[in-house]
Amino acid sequence: MGAVEKKSETPGIVVLTEAQLREIVGDAVREALETQQSSDGYLDTEQAAAYLGTTVRSIQAAVERRTLIPDHRGSRGRLKSHRFTKLTLDAFLHHKPKP
Numbered sequence: 001m002g003a004v005e006k007k008s009e010t011p012g013i014v015v016l017t018e019a020q021l022r023e024i025v026g027d028a029v030r031e032a033l034e035t036q037q038s039s040d041g042y043l044d045t046e047q048a049a050a051y052l053g054t055t056v057r058s059i060q061a062a063v064e065r066r067t068l069i070p071d072h073r074g075s076r077g078r079l080k081s082h083r084f085t086k087l088t089l090d091a092f093l094h095h096k097p098k099p
Contacts, residue, residue: 042083
């Protein structure tokens with residue numbers, strides 16, 4: 001069920017669907033992460049989750065299922081210390097294999 005935009009006499013009030021809100025927040029998080037990305041070009045698991053708009057647990061589950069392959073695995077297989085490039089995360093998000 002989508003939200004219906006209603007005209008309001010109060011300026012600046014906009015009603016958004018959940019999908020629209022997710023897109024706006026996701027874009028803002030991605031922009032913020034661009035400045036936080038490590039100098040080697042990798043995002044850690046927590047940053048990867050924020051970039052994709054999901055949870056760390058979801059990233060860990062995708063790694064365990066091997067539907068998301070880290071670009072750099074953490075020492076001794078520690079999931080929280082895996083590293084991902086934005087190219088890898090974008091490919092995962094769009095279900096496309098990396099070039």
